[in-house]
Amino acid sequence: AQRVTQPEKLLSVFKGAPVELKCNYSYSGSPELFWYVQYSRQRLQLLLRHISRESIKGFTADLNKGETSFHLKKPFAQEEDSAMYYCALTTGGYQKVTFGTGTKLQVIP
Amino acid sequence: GAVVSQHPSRVICKSGTSVKIECRSLDFQATTMFWYRQFPKKSLMLMATSNEGSKATYEQGVEKDKFLINHASLTLSTLTVTSAHPEDSSFYICSAHSPLTDEQYFGPGTRLTVT
Numbered sequence: 351a352q353r354v355t356q357p358e359k360l361l362s363v364f365k366g367a368p369v370e371l372k373c374n375y376s377y378s379g380s381p382e383l384f385w386y387v388q389y390s391r392q393r394l395q396l397l398l399r400h401i402s403r404e405s406i407k408g409f410t411a412d413l414n415k416g417e418t419s420f421h422l423k424k425p426f427a428q429e430e431d432s433a434m435y436y437c438a439l440t441t442g443g444y445q446k447v448t449f450g451t452g453t454k455l456q457v458i459p
Numbered sequence: 460g461a462v463v464s465q466h467p468s469r470v471i472c473k474s475g476t477s478v479k480i481e482c483r484s485l486d487f488q489a490t491t492m493f494w495y496r497q498f499p500k501k502s503l504m505l506m507a508t509s510n511e512g513s514k515a516t517y518e519q520g521v522e523k524d525k526f527l528i529n530h531a532s533l534t535l536s537t538l539t540v541t542s543a544h545p546e547d548s549s550f551y552i553c554s555a556h557s558p559l560t561d562e563q564y565f566g567p568g569t570r571l572t573v574t
Binding site: 393394395396436446447448449450 | 493501502503505508552554562563564565566567568
């Protein structure tokens with residue numbers, strides 16, 4: 351069975367500081383990894399996915415199969431980055447999406 | 460962008476009654492929709508995968524007779540909580556997969572309170 355682990359419930363950083371939200375997964379096959387973000391009073395929305403290898407809002411994430419990790423990074427945090435971030439995994443074709451427990455990012459002005 | 464709506468946004472019902480939650484993809488057709496349940500300060504738990512025109516696939520531990528899912532069209536899926544109990548009180552979120560963009564779009568959620 352697949353599992354997604356986000357070890358930090360809350361991450362507080364100062365504005366302008368680097369951010370790294372950790373995500374580890376377990377799955378025996380080849381998963382597809384995502385980061386979703388939920389801003390206050392808004393719905394969950396896709397931030398980025400590993401297959402597109404894009405940088406969205408300055409965030410990047412690299413899939414490390416050796417470490418089974420998909421950490422989310424941003425070099426300089428902004429106040430508007432404060433939100434709940436969920437790492438998620440699918441086994442392909444959106445047949446089943448497994449979410450991590452989420453990390454609340456708090457950017458301090 | 461693609462929009463998914465849910466109705467109602469909040470519902471309060473008495474124990475023993477049934478309540479229906481609708482999930483609609485407003486500007487795209489979704490062959491697959493998903494229903495999640497979110498507990499306070501916890502992650503989203505996938506309840507079932509709903510495919511248009513066929514029976515839903517339920518996750519282990521989810522009672523299919525209690526949580527009835529109907530995916531009648533490519534833009535509508537409904538979740539009916541039957542004989543609701545206070546422990547069914549939760550935040551229910553649906554999502555719809557767009558085959559065009561290969562992305563999953565989430566609804567705003569429905570807060571169910573069973574008294």
